[in-house]
Amino acid sequence: MTTATSRISGGRTGIATYRDVLALPGVGSLSLIGFLVRIPASAGPITVTLHVVLGLGQGYAAAGTVGAATTIGMALGAPLLGRLIDRRGLRLVLVLTTCAEVGFWAVAPWLPFPALLVGALLGGLLALPVYSVVRQAIAALVPTARRRPAYALDSMSVELSYILGPAVGTALAVGVSTTAAMAVVGAGYALGGVALWILNPPTRAETPHDGRRETGPVSEWLTPKLVATLLATTAAAAVVFGCELGIVAALQGSGQAGLIGVVIAVWCLSSLAGGYLYGAAHRSRSLYALVAALGLATLPVALGGSWWTFALLLIPAGLACAPSLTASADAVAALAPDRVRGMVTGLQGSSITLGAAFGAPLAGALIDAISPAAAIVTAGLVGVAMAGASALIARR
Template identity: 55%
Template sequence: MSPEVRTNMNIKPYRTALALPGLRSLLLVAVLARIPLTATGVTLTFHVLLDLDGTYAAAGLVGAAITVGAAIGGPLLGRLVDRRGLRPVLMLTGLAEAVFWTTAPSLAYPLLLPAAFVAGSLALPIFSVVRQSIAALAPEDQRRPAYALDSMSVELSFMIGPALAVALVTAISAQTTMYLVGAGIVAAGAALWLLNPPIRGAAEPVGPRRRVPRREWLTPRLLAVLALSTAATLVLGGTDVAVVAVLRASGEIGWTGVVLACWAVASLVGGFAYGAVHRSLSPLALTAALALCTIPVGLGGAHWWLLCLALIPAGALCAPTIAASADAVSRLAPAEVRGEAMGLHGSAVTVGIAIGAPLAGAVIDARTPLWGFVVTGALGVLVTLAVLPVELRRRRTADTPLPTTTPTEHELTTTTH
């Protein structure tokens, strides 16, 4: 088989997915809309440090307030999308974002902290809404490449957003950057409002929604997928901090951007490969592989280029793991509650990052940078082992043949007559 034929085979799933009506424009708006959202953490950190003369701990508390608010508000906003539709939620959250980012630069720290929590709980739900819309636009057999594209677009946003925020803070000021980031978020909400992507598929129920009790859809298997999502991002959050610690300890902190970029590129390549394969990979297997590949990263050595090489296997599993978990949630949740389910998925991802970064930092402070990779990776493995019985039970149920009965003579006679 020629390389050209193999290439065509690899990109065919993407061509098919991008040919779906509305998906191309949704992904384009998504990657642009997420850039200001990914810049919020860095921007607020610089604001607290430079404008308010605060400490890193104080800046961390503001970030934690937004994170906790987002984890609580995500499922609630998703439920509101399910019941009231997308545009009312976008108007509500867009207004909340506008109020926060226009007033936050002038708030004293004691007021900024609770305001950050409220802003987090009413944050623009771009991540969950885009994933919900993908499930509406793409049939189940085409969702894997669609979610792979979405996961790769997230990587691109995280590569651009924080770096752009740092450049703006350096060139202008932290306070002005806050206004620009806020304007970008409000513009993102307006763009999504104008696009108004569907949240229900063509064959899915519309109009008055059937109330689906949580006990019917919040099953052990869905809870397992959410746990795996938390474990995966816990590993990623810990890796982020551990990379900085390793390079700082070796006196190569200036190479941090290059190493993190290498990690992100590996994730993009892995995401592309995941969407191109014809066989689905379970979130359990991908999360376990990600965690196992993270544990030995610190053994790559003190030099930045060795760390880049050591990060490639784990990096290649980042985007596929997040894409697989989003795909699994879209399949397990009924259409009537998919917004709430995607909100829970977003909360699980947020909580994982919120736990992983400080956990790795505490471990590194107590031991060495290597242990940041080891502990977060080991925790990821433990979570996969904890949810393994759920997966094994599902497979046993799927493999159990339906009982067959032999018709009796009376049944045959009744059927004949």
């Protein structure tokens, strides 16, 4: 047993827990590269949106269509890329997806809208799988007893990237040009893909005997508990994206659009704090209870009016956000056999993508038909209902 492993088995809490996780071989470099690669990944959507609106002169509905095409591509591609990692190894997938990302961002500024729509679908299908790769590698590098703080650390990294990435993308698109912003995003993907290729983190704890291992019968690993975990993950994403759209609509409608970034930043910071507390705690909590708590904590956000009331009301919901996603990643790591870890982690990524694809359009329809408050309340109630359904499925 290594010194680092001995330390983390001692049950330490607080910031020492995170120091011990980062002391494990390979975890510190993986965390740093994962954070840096997620900055262009988080800047990409807002950059494309602004390019469609400002560069192509289309409306936000057209920008939403491009986003939907990317979402569909990612939902379909994530499990397929995960299976390819299981069968052929990580580096082949990194070469394939990095080349696809660089190609898309290089030509996207010059494409007419119909071609951009097709490119977004293909780009999503071959998107660099940074989220699933990092979570697979955590499962391979970190002992089971310390995966919860490791995944909490990863969730906090995601929150930080979503504070920085969209701000950088917006500043470049508005202050310079959308073409420059898309070029920077593409360069970020190129550097991130090369860095991951050089690092080549392990994606399974065991070493396969060859590159063509079979996944086995689906019924052996797609258990009711895994299905319940994926459904709860979809529920959490639906709550977050539905609530976000409702907040944006409410602030725009009341003439406070300039403060949307401040409100979202408070939300992200409270989620970061929740992830820190959850990862440093002595015990885990039920994924289904956490997602239900996220849904319930979202309901009071509908009472917001001024930007500062939204910011305050979002703090409890933010505190439940990162813990829900941390518990999801931890549960998937525990339920996924090593031979299909890539495919199952890809399915988890697809469940998040599907939650966004379900939550945002539902919220948009309710905003147009009723009000932003109705969209926020519905997002919260849907999360509670889906969390309950997930818990029932898990008991089978």
